[in-house]
Every structure is written in structure tokens, then in C-alpha cells.
Amino acid sequence: MESLLREKGSASALGAARVVRHLLRECAACQERSRAQLRPKGGYDYSAAFLRAEQKLSDFFAEGRPCPVPAEILSTELRSLPKAEQKNQARHNARFKSRKLAELLIESSHATRYRDVSEMLHLAELALLVAEACTAEDTGSASKLGDLKGRAWGHFAISLRVSGRLHEAEEAITTARRHIEAGTGDPPLQARLFEQRSSIRKSQGRYPEAIELADEAAAIYLGIGQTHNYATALVHKALACHYAGLAEEAVAVLNQAIPLIDPEKNPHVLLAACHNLVFSYIALDQPEQALSLYFEARELYKEFEDDIILLRAGWQEGQLLRDLGHLTAAETTLLQARKGFVERNLAHEVAMVSLDLAWVYVKLGRFDSLQQTVAEAIPIFTSLRVGREALAALLQLQHAAGQEQQALDLIRLLNSRLAPLASRNAAR
Numbered sequence: 001m002e003s004l005l006r007e008k009g010s011a012s013a014l015g016a017a018r019v020v021r022h023l024l025r026e027c028a029a030c031q032e033r034s035r036a037q038l039r040p041k042g043g044y045d046y047s048a049a050f051l052r053a054e055q056k057l058s059d060f061f062a063e064g065r066p067c068p069v070p071a072e073i074l075s076t077e078l079r080s081l082p083k084a085e086q087k088n089q090a091r092h093n094a095r096f097k098s099r100k101l102a103e104l105l106i107e108s109s110h111a112t113r114y115r116d117v118s119e120m121l122h123l124a125e126l127a128l129l130v131a132e133a134c135t136a137e138d139t140g141s142a143s144k145l146g147d148l149k150g151r152a153w154g155h156f157a158i159s160l161r162v163s164g165r166l167h168e169a170e171e172a173i174t175t176a177r178r179h180i181e182a183g184t185g186d187p188p189l190q191a192r193l194f195e196q197r198s199s200i201r202k203s204q205g206r207y208p209e210a211i212e213l214a215d216e217a218a219a220i221y222l223g224i225g226q227t228h229n230y231a232t233a234l235v236h237k238a239l240a241c242h243y244a245g246l247a248e249e250a251v252a253v254l255n256q257a258i259p260l261i262d263p264e265k266n267p268h269v270l271l272a273a274c275h276n277l278v279f280s281y282i283a284l285d286q287p288e289q290a291l292s293l294y295f296e297a298r299e300l301y302k303e304f305e306d307d308i309i310l311l312r313a314g315w316q317e318g319q320l321l322r323d324l325g326h327l328t329a330a331e332t333t334l335l336q337a338r339k340g341f342v343e344r345n346l347a348h349e350v351a352m353v354s355l356d357l358a359w360v361y362v363k364l365g366r367f368d369s370l371q372q373t374v375a376e377a378i379p380i381f382t383s384l385r386v387g388r389e390a391l392a393a394l395l396q397l398q399h400a401a402g403q404e405q406q407a408l409d410l411i412r413l414l415n416s417r418l419a420p421l422a423s424r425n426a427a428r
């Protein structure tokens with residue numbers, strides 16, 4: 001009981017919830033043990049522990065200072081300014097010092113993740129500036145302020161990750177973790193932090209850690225009965241498994257997650273799960289299974305008007321056509337996908353599609369097209385900072401005419417170098 005109520009006891013938030021549920025069921029054995037503990041010589045005073053628990057609950061439910069202007073109006077007012085001025089006002093103008101405004105900006109940033117990565121990062125930075133300007137009086141308590149800052153820093157870290165700024169993302173997620181540790185201990189917020197850390201570890205190529213962190217998030221969501229979020233955490237785990245080369249485990253985890261996803265609540269998660277299940281079947285050299293699933297998911301793709309999602313669907317279709325031996329059709333589809341990614345300045349996607357095209361040209365024996373594709377890809381790979389070994393392999397590929405097996409081995413090597421970058425964009 002003392003450990004359960006202690007501020008930093010050994011029991012996790014999930015474990016504490018289980019203990020409370022068990023006690024509420026009025027277990028006879030536990031009641032007898034409790035009575036025995038309360039009857040030792042001299043007794044024990046639990047008042048301090050209960051006082052601390054009461055304080056934690058009071059902090060958690062504190063409302064904070066009401067904002068006289070609705071967050072929606074403040075957001076519109078702030079975002080109508082020039083971008084540089086938006087940051088200045090968010091940092092210094094007391095009018096925008098609002099917890100609800102910070103939360104709304106986080107939600108707005110998250111909503112742009114598939115459309116405009118730079119806007120996602122900008123809004124995340126605005127949310128962070130607003131959160132940092134808030135005080136305990138604004139949020140209701142010091143621990144609620146910790147929650148708000150932790151949430152803002154966590155989302156800022158993910159926005160940096162999506163933008164490819166991994167070193168800064170690592171620093172931001174460390175700051176988020178520090179604030180959340182000083183917060184209320186809200187389990188969903190802690191679970192979200194585990195997911196965010198898992199995403200960053202995937203982008204760093206640290207896949208075992210990413211899998212472990214996704215498991216931590218899943219355990220919390222399962223313990224508090226948030227089935228949909230539990231499924232989302234499983235998708236994060238499956239992605240880490242996929243990039244770690246554990247395609248069979250990724251398939252098993254995704255098949256566990258998909259039936260639990262609420263398509264109304266977050267159709268993007270369902271789409272990401274199906275999309276990556278197709279990729280896992282491709283990795284397992286099961287193109288027929290992948291194609292069957294792809295055609296089942298095509299209607300889901302059509303529900304989204306987002307150009308980037310549709311481009312990724314076309315890219316996936318080109319890979320399937322390639323693996324099924326329809327090389328000319330695969331070339332046409334992949335060229336269309338690459339053109340769309342080039343127009344949107346998505347360098348990583350351009351690099352990956354270029355490798356898929358290179359594979360098609362090797363199989364078709366069209367080494368002039370292979371050389372041209374590689375030549376166009378070299379500045380893209382350079383901008384991605386893939387390292388000298390990858391650039392050397394790319395140059396070797398350009399001169400691999402008539403050496404099919406060597407060319408395919410080089411393409412596999414290059415794909416493995418791009419895998420950590422691929423996870424930056426997966427399941428945003």
C-alpha cells in the first residue's frame with residue numbers, strides 16, 4: 001500500500017491501476033492481509049501516504065486559469081501573422097499564454113503530417129513556445145504544467161524526426177521525458193511518450209530498442225482499456241520489426257493489430273497497417289498474398305484525398321507489378337510515382353523509387369536506362385547523407401552493365417542503407 005501511494009514507488013502506473021481494481025473487487029485474502037498489516041505492534045500511520053495520493057489527484061484534476069478568448073480565435077489570430085512574427089508573439093505576448101491554444105496547435109500540427117512537413121514543424125514549434133510561456137497558474141498545478149510541456153516537446157520531437165533532424169529530435173524527446181516525469185503520471189501521456197521514443201529509435205536504426213518501447217506503450221494502453229491506441233502501438237512495433245528484417249514477426253503483429261483498429265477514429269492507422277503488411281509480404285517473397293491484400297485496401301486508399309498517400313499507393317503497386325514479373329507495367333507505374341515525389345521535394349521517396357526502377361532495368365537488361373536513373377539519383381543520395389559506402393555502391397551500380405547479380409546485390413545494399421530513413425516517414 002505504501003509503495004502504491006508513494007510518489008515514485010516501484011509500482012508503475014499500469015501496476016497501480018491493477019492493484020486498485022483488485023482491491024475494489026474486495027478480495028477476501030487481501031482484506032485479511034491488510035487487517036494483519038494494520039495490527040502490528042505500534043501500528044502504522046497511513047495518513048501521509050493518503051495525503052500524497054489526494055494531492056496527486058488534486059493536481060491532476062486542477063483546471064487552471066480560464067482563458068477569456070477561445071483557443072480557436074487565438075489560433076486564427078496568431079496564424080494570420082507572418083511566420084516570423086507568429087513565433088515572436090507566441091513567445092512574448094501574454095494574450096497567447098493558453099494551455100488550450102497549445103493543445104490546439106499540437107492537434108493542428110498533427111493534422112498536417114501527410115500534407116506539409118514544414119508546416120507540421122512550424123505549428124509544433126508554435127505549440128512549444130506557447131506551452132513554455134504558460135505557468136502553473138495557467139494549467140492548474142506544477143504537475144499539469146509538466147504534462148503540457150512534455151506533450152509539446154514530444155510532438156516537437158516527432159516533427160523534427162519527420163523532417164529528418166534526428167539529433168535535434170533526440171534532444172527534444174529527452175526534454176519531453178524530463179517534463180513528463182515531473183507531471184501527473186497520466187498513463188496515456190506516458191504511453192504516447194513511449195511511442196514517440198520508439199519512432200525516433202526506428203529512424204536511428206536502433207530497432208530492438210524501438211520494439212521494446214512500442215511494447216511498453218502497448219502494455220499501458222492495454223492496461224487502461226484503450227484498445228485502439230493499443231493497436232496503434234502494435235503498428236509501431238510491427239514497423240520496427242519490418243525494418244529490423246523480422247518480416248514474419250511484423251506480419252504476425254499487424255494481423256493482430258488490424259482487427260482492433262477503429263477505422264472511424266483513425267483511418268490513417270488502418271491504412272498504415274495495411275500498407276506495411278503489404279510491404280512485409282513483399283519482403284517475405286509472397287507477392288501473390290501482397291497483391292491480394294493490396295487490392296482489398298485500394299478502396300481505403302481512395303478515401304484519402306491526400307496526394308502523398310496516393311503516390312505511396314502507386315509506388316506500392318509498382319513494386320507488386322515488379323515482383324510478379326510485369327516489368328514494363330512496373331516501370332510505367334514507378335516512373336509516375338517518382339515524378340510525383342520529385343515535384344513534392346520528397347528526397348527519400350525519390351531515392352527509394354529510383355532503386356526500384358534500377359531493379360526493373362537490371363531485369364530488363366536496359367543498362368542505358370539504369371545508368372541514367374542512377375546518375376539522376378546521385379545528388380539525391382548525396383543530399384540524404386547516406387555515407388561514403390552507399391555512394392560508392394551507387395557509383396558501382398552505374399557501371400554494372402551485364403553483371404545482373406552484382407547489380408542486384410548493390411541495390412539490396414543501398415536499400416538497407418535507406419531503411420532507417422524510411423522509418424522517418426512510416427506511420428506518422
